[in-house]
Amino acid sequence: MVSENATSRALIESMDTLYKQYDQREIVIGKYFDLTKAFDTVDHNTLLYKLSNCGVRGNAVNWFKSYFSNRQQFMSQQIPTIVLQGSVLGPLLFLLCINDINNSCTDCTVRLCADDTNMFVYDNKNVHDAYCKANQALFKLHNCFYAN
Numbered sequence: 001m002v003s004e005n006a007t008s009r010a011l012i013e014s015m016d017t018l019y020k021q022y023d024q025r026e027i028v029i030g031k032y033f034d035l036t037k038a039f040d041t042v043d044h045n046t047l048l049y050k051l052s053n054c055g056v057r058g059n060a061v062n063w064f065k066s067y068f069s070n071r072q073q074f075m076s077q078q079i080p081t082i083v084l085q086g087s088v089l090g091p092l093l094f095l096l097c098i099n100d101i102n103n104s105c106t107d108c109t110v111r112l113c114a115d116d117t118n119m120f121v122y123d124n125k126n127v128h129d130a131y132c133k134a135n136q137a138l139f140k141l142h143n144c145f146y147a148n
Contacts (some may be wrong), residue, residue, distance in 0.1 A: 010111055010112075010113035010116070010118075013111055014030075014111050014118050014120075017109055017111075017120055018030070018120070021120075021122050024124070025124065026122045026123060026124045027122065027123045027124070027125075027126070027127055027130040028120060028121070028122055028130075029120070029121045029130050029131065029133075029134040030118060030119070030120050030121075031118070031119040031120075031134065031138065032116070032117075032118050032119075033116065033117040033118070033119070034116050042093065042094055042097050044068040046097060046148060047064075047068075047093060047096065047097050048061065048064060048065065048068075050096055050097055050099075050100075051064060051096065054096065067089075097148050098112065098117075098144070098145070098148050099112070101117075101141070101144050101145075101148075104140050104141075104143065104144040105119070105137055105140045105141050105144065107121070107133060107136065107137055107140075108120060108121045108133070108134075108137040108141075109121075109122075110141070117141075119134075119137060119138070119141060121133045121134040121137050
């Protein structure tokens with residue numbers, strides 16, 4: 001479960017960003033996403049790859065492999081993709097999986113808080129240009145979510 005502090009901080013950062021752009025007389029388009037069943041879509045191999053990229057290796061990565069393996073539902077069915085909701089590690093592992101989203105969406109500002117994602121696009125020219133930038137950013141964000 002995400003702490004109230006993290007949620008408050010994400011909201012404050014988003015509002016701060018909006019006010020700064022407003023003060024600079026820029027057009028701001030915000031998109032807000034609550035990813036449905038986000039924790040259920042995390043692929044274990046992708047997550048292990050990202051853990052390795054963060055320097056998690058050896059016994060630590062083996063512990064995570066063990067944590068993900070032999071998970072079963074009530075029907076005694078293997079679970080190939082899931083980060084257990086309600087677990088202490090769930091939000092952290094999910095964020096690790098999508099934390100590099102800013103690398104693929106460089107022309108917008110992305111704020112992450114568990115499975116809630118906020119995207120902001122700014123333009124100082126006109127609404128049409130901002131709208132086009134927002135559509136391009138949405139396409140990149142979609143591809144990033146799909147890849148992860």
